[in-house]
Amino acid sequence: MARIDRIAEPWGTRTPYGSGADWPVRVDTHLAEGVAPEDVDRWVQTASLLHSNGDAMDIAVKDNRIVGVRGRAVDRVNHGRLGPKDLYGWQANASRDRLTKPLIREGGKLVETDWDTAMQRIVDKSKALLAEQGPSALGFYTTGQLFSEEYYTLGTMAHGGIGTNHVDGNTRLCTATAGEALKESFGCDGQPGSYTDVDHADVIALYGHNVAETQAVLWTRMLDRLAGPNPPKIICVDPRRTPVARAATVHLAPRPGTNVALMNGILHEIITNGWVDQEYIRAHTVGYPELEKEVKNYPPALVAEICGVPAEQISEAASIIGHAERLLSTVLQGFYQSNQATAAAVQVNNVNIIRGMLGKPGCGILQMNGQPTAENTRECGADGDLAAFRNWSNDAHIQDLARVWNIDPMSIPHYSPPTHVMQMMRYAEDGSIRMLWVSGTNPAVSLPELARIRGILEQDRLFLVVQDIFLSETAQLADVVLPAATWGEKTGTFTNVDRTVHLSEKAVDPPGEARPDLEIFIDYAHRMGLQDKDGQPLIKWHDPESAFEAWKECTRGRPCDYTGITYAKLRGGSGIQWPCNDENPDGTERIYADGKFWAHPDYCETYGRDLITGAPVEPTEYKALNPEGKAIIKAAEYMPPHELPSQDFPLQLITGRTLYQFHTRTKTGRAPELQAAAPDVWVELSADDAGAYGIAEGDLAEVETPRGSVRAKVRISGIRNGVLFLPFHYGYWDTNGGHQPDGAGRAANELTITDWDAASKQPIFKTAAARVTRISGGDGPSQAPTTTASAPVGDFPEGARTKGIATALADEATGTAGVAR
Amino acid sequence: MKFGLVLEEMHRSENDLAHHLLVVSERHKVDHEIYHLARDLARWSQQHVRDIAHIAKNYGQNLDPEPRSEAGLMETIREKGSGMVGRRPETGMLLLRDLRELYLKACGVSADWELLAQAAQGMKDKNLLALAEKCHPQTIRQMKWANGKLKESATQILVS
Numbered sequence: 001m002a003r004i005d006r007i008a009e010p011w012g013t014r015t016p017y018g019s020g021a022d023w024p025v026r027v028d029t030h031l032a033e034g035v036a037p038e039d040v041d042r043w044v045q046t047a048s049l050l051h052s053n054g055d056a057m058d059i060a061v062k063d064n065r066i067v068g069v070r071g072r073a074v075d076r077v078n079h080g081r082l083g084p085k086d087l088y089g090w091q092a093n094a095s096r097d098r099l100t101k102p103l104i105r106e107g108g109k110l111v112e113t114d115w116d117t118a119m120q121r122i123v124d125k126s127k128a129l130l131a132e133q134g135p136s137a138l139g140f141y142t143t144g145q146l147f148s149e150e151y152y153t154l155g156t157m158a159h160g161g162i163g164t165n166h167v168d169g170n171t172r173l174c175t176a177t178a179g180e181a182l183k184e185s186f187g188c189d190g191q192p193g194s195y196t197d198v199d200h201a202d203v204i205a206l207y208g209h210n211v212a213e214t215q216a217v218l219w220t221r222m223l224d225r226l227a228g229p230n231p232p233k234i235i236c237v238d239p240r241r242t243p244v245a246r247a248a249t250v251h252l253a254p255r256p257g258t259n260v261a262l263m264n265g266i267l268h269e270i271i272t273n274g275w276v277d278q279e280y281i282r283a284h285t286v287g288y289p290e291l292e293k294e295v296k297n298y299p300p301a302l303v304a305e306i307c308g309v310p311a312e313q314i315s316e317a318a319s320i321i322g323h324a325e326r327l328l329s330t331v332l333q334g335f336y337q338s339n340q341a342t343a344a345a346v347q348v349n350n351v352n353i354i355r356g357m358l359g360k361p362g363c364g365i366l367q368m369n370g371q372p373t374a375e376n377t378r379e380c381g382a383d384g385d386l387a388a389f390r391n392w393s394n395d396a397h398i399q400d401l402a403r404v405w406n407i408d409p410m411s412i413p414h415y416s417p418p419t420h421v422m423q424m425m426r427y428a429e430d431g432s433i434r435m436l437w438v439s440g441t442n443p444a445v446s447l448p449e450l451a452r453i454r455g456i457l458e459q460d461r462l463f464l465v466v467q468d469i470f471l472s473e474t475a476q477l478a479d480v481v482l483p484a485a486t487w488g489e490k491t492g493t494f495t496n497v498d499r500t501v502h503l504s505e506k507a508v509d510p511p512g513e514a515r516p517d518l519e520i521f522i523d524y525a526h527r528m529g530l531q532d533k534d535g536q537p538l539i540k541w542h543d544p545e546s547a548f549e550a551w552k553e554c555t556r557g558r559p560c561d562y563t564g565i566t567y568a569k570l571r572g573g574s575g576i577q578w579p580c581n582d583e584n585p586d587g588t589e590r591i592y593a594d595g596k597f598w599a600h601p602d603y604c605e606t607y608g609r610d611l612i613t614g615a616p617v618e619p620t621e622y623k624a625l626n627p628e629g630k631a632i633i634k635a636a637e638y639m640p641p642h643e644l645p646s647q648d649f650p651l652q653l654i655t656g657r658t659l660y661q662f663h664t665r666t667k668t669g670r671a672p673e674l675q676a677a678a679p680d681v682w683v684e685l686s687a688d689d690a691g692a693y694g695i696a697e698g699d700l701a702e703v704e705t706p707r708g709s710v711r712a713k714v715r716i717s718g719i720r721n722g723v724l725f726l727p728f729h730y731g732y733w734d735t736n737g738g739h740q741p742d743g744a745g746r747a748a749n750e751l752t753i754t755d756w757d758a759a760s761k762q763p764i765f766k767t768a769a770a771r772v773t774r775i776s777g778g779d780g781p782s783q784a785p786t787t788t789a790s791a792p793v794g795d796f797p798e799g800a801r802t803k804g805i806a807t808a809l810a811d812e813a814t815g816t817a818g819v820a821r
Numbered sequence: 822m823k824f825g826l827v828l829e830e831m832h833r834s835e836n837d838l839a840h841h842l843l844v845v846s847e848r849h850k851v852d853h854e855i856y857h858l859a860r861d862l863a864r865w866s867q868q869h870v871r872d873i874a875h876i877a878k879n880y881g882q883n884l885d886p887e888p889r890s891e892a893g894l895m896e897t898i899r900e901k902g903s904g905m906v907g908r909r910p911e912t913g914m915l916l917l918r919d920l921r922e923l924y925l926k927a928c929g930v931s932a933d934w935e936l937l938a939q940a941a942q943g944m945k946d947k948n949l950l951a952l953a954e955k956c957h958p959q960t961i962r963q964m965k966w967a968n969g970k971l972k973e974s975a976t977q978i979l980v981s
Contacts, residue, residue: 136981165976416973426852430913432981613858613962615969642857754853 002812006030007677007804010084010659010787011212011220012812016228020200020361023221027080030087030810031060031068040067045571047077047494047502049145049487050085050662052175052369053215054496056575057082059090059488059507066090066488066508075574077195077500080813083216085662087810088674090488092667093508098469099483100512110471110481115513115523118480122437123527125463129434130162135413139166139424139433142382143440144174144371147492147504149547150517151373152554153539154439155381157521160405161530161538165413166433167384168421169377170441173763174370176420177336179378179385180760181345181367183606184634185353187599187626189378189389190559192352192592193328193364194577195498198222200362203324205235205317207348208259208334209368212243213659213788215497219243233324235317237262238334239654240684240725241718242789250317253720254307256652257339257641257767263347264638265303266318268295270351275322277356284595285353286626287633294635306638308720326362327352333370333656338766342759343611343636353631359593366497371663373494379560380551384418388558389598389605392417393619396602404554406532417616420761421447422754429456437465439517440484444473444739445664445731448752448763449707454740467520470666473731473739484517485510491544492518493570499577499588501562503570518544556581559591559598559605592631600629611636614758641767643706643753645722649769651689653705653724655748656766659788661729669734673808681746682784683712684725685772687793690716697792698778705770708750713782715790724770725790726751824940828877831937832870832884834930838963839866840889841926845919852916855970859923862966865959866930872952879948913978920971927964934960 006012006028015024031037043058056075060068069090073080102118103110129137140158142151151169158167171179179189186192198204198221212219225231226247236248237259245251254262270276271292281288300318304311321327329352335344349365357363369375381387387404390397392414402409419427425447427433436457447453457464457477466478469486489510495501510516522539530538541547545567555562555578564580564587577587598604607622609615611634617625626632645652660677661668668674683703685695695701699714703724710726719725726748736742741750751770756763784790786801846859867888874886934957941949 133981136977415976419977422853427977429851432913432977610962610965613862613966613969614854615962615965639861642860755857756854758854758858 003809004812005804005808006084006087006810007660007673007808008787008802010216011223012081013814014227015224015814017224018229019202023079023199023224024814025073025079027071027073027813028082028087028810029068029070033807035060035062035067043070044505044507045072046488046504046507047496047575048082048086049372049504050089050667051083051215052372052374052497053077053083053217054372054500054502054575055082055086055217056502057086061507064508066093077496077575078217081217081220084660085668085674088671088808089662089667091672092670093486093488095470095670097471098511098514099471099481100514101483102513103481105479110478118482119523119527121480122465122524125435126528133434135162135164136166136432137434138162138164139419139427139436140164141421141424141436141438141441141443142169142377144169144171144369144374144377145440146373146517147494147544148376148380148551149492149544150521151376151380151382152387152551153518153521153525153547155387156405157525157530157539159381159386159412160407161525161528163411163413165384165416166419166424166427167382168419168424169383170421170443170446171371171374171377171383172421172761173446174333174336175374175378176383176762177341177345177757177760178331178367178369180342181331181349184342184346184608184611184759185349185632186592186597187604187606187629187632188559189605190591190598191366191497191499192358192590193366193498194589195221196589197328197362197364198225201232201326201328202362203233203235203320203326204328204330205321206244207237207329207331208336208338209330209332210238210240210242210244210334210789211330213657214332214370215368216659233320235320239720239723240789241791249320250313252309252313252317254309255720256654256723258307258638259335259338259344260340260347260636261298261303261306261638262309262314263344264295264298265300265307265314266321267291267347267350268298269300269315269318270322270354271295273322276354280356280595281354285631285633287635288354291350291354291633291635294637321351324355324357326360327355327357328362328364328366330366330368332368334766336762337764339641339764340636340639341757341762341764346611346634346636350633353633359590359595364590369497375495375497375499379495384420385605386412386414388555388560390558391605391607393607393616405538406534406536407538408533422756422761422763425453425456428459428462431461434461435463435465437467438474439467442472442474442664442666442731444477445747445749446728448749448765449754450747450749451708452754467517469514471733472664472666473733476739482520483512483514484520485514489514490516490518493548495578500575501565501570501578502575503567518547597629597631599626599632601627603629608632609759611759612639642755643767643769645769649705649771651722651724651770651772653703653726653751653768653770654766655726655728655752657729658727658785658790660785661727663729664731665729673804676805677802678785679783681710681712681727681730681748682715682782682790683772684715684717684719684784684790686719686721686723687716688721690714693772693774695772695774696777697796698781700775700778702744702773702775703751703770704773705751705753705768707753709745710748710750711744711746711775713778715782715784716793717790718793724772728765824944825880825882827933827936827940828873828880828882828884831933832873832877834926834933835866835869835873836889838926838930839863839870841923842866845923848919849916855916858966862963865963869956869959872956876949876952913974916974917971917978920967920974924964924967924971927960927967931957931960931964
């Protein structure tokens with residue numbers, strides 16, 4: 001047992017292992033000051049809700065209060081390990097400023113009220129709008145942090161009961177491209193890879209995926225492989241010098257917005273050199289000739305010019321990928337939030353497809369998620385898609401869903417693609433969406449071009465409902481605020497990136513009158529009198545387990561089949577990977593083994609879209625292209641970003657995240673160890689650019705784009721020349737501004753452009769033209785973390801390096817009992 | 822030979838489509854996807870104009886290789902105007918009208934490419950056929966985009 005500062009050492013102590021071996025167990029624990037393990041009254045099973053990795057853990061409860069967490073040794077995902085956000089983030093639950101009573105707006109101010117009054121106000125408004133305009137007046141915008149049971153209830157209620165097409169989640173901002181890229185290549189959402197592929201891979205290629213910060217425990221797994229015998233080679237594509245880049249065999253740092261050109265260059269080399277599996281391509285794919293034809297136009301010399309990456313590096317990376325025997329590819333925001341998001345992510349799929357590297361140990365694709373329950377938002381239809389990956393343009397699927405819900409198929413809006421959040425904002429702007437119900441997310445900080453978003457949300461004619469655990473920037477603009485329970489205060493299931501389903505049990509009561517999101521949605525559905533076609537209540541479940549059973553029935557026979565999972569089965573052991581059913585009672589580690597896909601025209605979730613224009617592919621076209629349901633190889637030409645550097649704005653701005661904070665910091669900003677590790681916004685630039693602009697580490701600088709400005713202390717880091725980086729976490733709830741800037745801007749999204757990928761509808765946060773100006777000198781280095789991608793370059797005072805406050809010491813136990821599956 | 826007329830018409834209709842895409846883009850700046858995509862797709866037609874002018878020389882035709890110029894000052898005015906009317910419902914009907922016209926124009930250009938490809942085969946002109954094979958799929962994508970946008974936008978605009 002060791003005690004270490006997990007702020008200073010985010011990934012903890014190495015437990016090296018070799019290719020094909022089991023990842024050793026290491027149990028990480030953090031308890032409140034003065035609490036020893038033997039003092040704990042009970043340990044309650046859950047998994048992390050502060051990132052998408054799905055780290056399984058137990059909550060320590062003493063005197064009916066949460067007093068800490070411990071990783072679950074038996075779980076397949078983390079083998080006992082926890083990341084910094086897991087170790088310290090739980091403390092936010094007990095914050096004094098939790099919402100404990102419903103609020104309604106009276107005379108321009110939010111005042112406390114009771115649940116009946118608050119709910120009645122929402123119901124009255126809903127009914128009036130339905131009578132006056134119909135379902136098109138109502139929109140629902142949810143999150144990536146509720147549970148399956150809640151999303152399924154919301155989706156059923158909105159699609160099947162209200163009948164609106166305006167349903168989306170903030171997963172649109174983080175994981176929409178993951179889902180879309182999988183749908184484009186395989187006809188259906190569903191992660192081809194498994195975390196165990198890390199144990200077997202000989203090459204791991206990470207595309208725009210700073211796994212060290214976004215999924216710290218998955219990086220720990222990779223670090224342990226790197227420290228063991230026969231380590232994998234790492235290929236990193238990232239304009240910043242991330243921890244992954246520092247560990248990489250080849251680090252490609254392309255110009256922001258040029259990912260498709262880079263991928264086409266890599267594919268050019270792979271195809272030209274014949275590093276492809278022709279037999280696999282013939283037997284299991286369609287579309288290869290188009291790819292061959294397209295990538296002919298992208299020789300490394302040309303790509304080098306477009307991307308600003310040496311041609312030799314492109315060839316070297318391609319050669320390593322081309323010679324891999326077990327290739328694991330992972331993708332995240334560097335691709336998803338950049339120009340041509342879906343087209344770029346699909347080219348990564350193409351690499352694994354044409355090399356025949358799918359469905360075998362070490363051969364996988366992880367189109368990563370950003371948020372902890374993003375997968376469920378997608379599965380349950382709370383992102384607008386229909387429940388259980390049903391195809392909105394396949395009438396048979398609509399009829400089947402109508403059967404499950406016992407309603408008329410015409411009641412399910414399926415006349416056009418679901419309305420994504422940016423379009424919902426547009427409808428709220430033009431006045432045709434008149435009620436917006438936001439649950440568990442904070443668009444007033446997380447959406448692009450915040451001045452515009454605030455202007456929309458502040459309109460008197462928009463009735464805004466916010467359901468949250470704190471008075472977020474968005475909640476401050478609401479007409480009704482509903483206090484919700486969170487992780488540890490309610491029960492439900494959620495699913496991580498690699499399809500592992502975990503149960504998260506209630507450990508303590510929520511504060512005050514706060515209620516689980518599930519109860520709130522069911523209450524609304526009943527008050528609205530939503531019924532099935534026999535006059536029975538549409539929502540036929542009443543608690544988490546009955547909701548889960550209903551959800552299971554909805555998934556029967558679909559790719560994300562949950563029918564073999566029960567709460568009882570999830571209790572005590574490891575999480576279980578779907579599909580889990582009669583044929584696969586213990587779940588399924590790898591899908592797409594033997595080149596079998598879910599892409600048959602009658603079964604697929606979508607017929608796809610044009611990767612450039614986003615136009616939906618017609619059913620007849622899809623049937624002609626892919627009658628047997630093979631993997632679909634889609635090529636794409638490079639298109640330059642819509643906003644390019646100019647004389648006025650000569651730099652490129654990318655936004656992103658840091659290891660120690662999550663989303664808009666509603667929780668992590670209230671955990672002392674995490675907040676101290678990354679207390680305020682900073683801007684990163686390269687040493688060359690700093691020299692050119694006469695800016696030094698710690699100076700106060702102003703970053704401007706055509707949309708606004710932000711002031712931040714400067715960190716001189718290993719970022720690519722010509723590129724600025726701002727973390728997007730920092731809004732205004734802990735400033736005098738409340739929900740908006742009080743003087744200089746702080747939120748990165750003051751600067752971002754209103755533009756999105758035409759296929760996935762994911763906003764583009766990583767391609768904006770910008771300029772930087774020095775405002776004043778600093779009184780020391782910036783407080784940006786030094787342990788991560790924001791690590792300083794050049795001379796840096798030792799005492800200013802990131803370390804934990806006194807309470808940051810956590811326990812690590814290696815070699816203990818407990819065998820992970 | 823009547824083929825010269827086909828080239829001339831092709832050149833005119835691609836120019837017209839490019840221009841209309843730009844006009845629609847400017848007029849609907851508050852509908853950001855329309856704004857950005859229409860500009861992207863206008864570039865395809867502008868390139869087609871250059872390609873047609875280039876190949877037309879082989880048939881003794883002197884067509885302007887430079888696409889019709891962008892609207893310049895008018896552009897700024899339209900963009901500002903669109904920002905101001907963005908909160909009014911009538912802009913929705915205008916959008917549907919514009920997308921419908923765009924779709925029909927793209928259909929026309931698509932038919933022109935059919936004519937050109939048929940003629941190219943009759944004249945055994947491989948370069949001309951290759952040009953049609955390169956450009957026509959892009960025209961079809963422009964058409965499908967306009968049609969898809971029309972379909973996607975219609976319900977909210979017509980039933981709100």
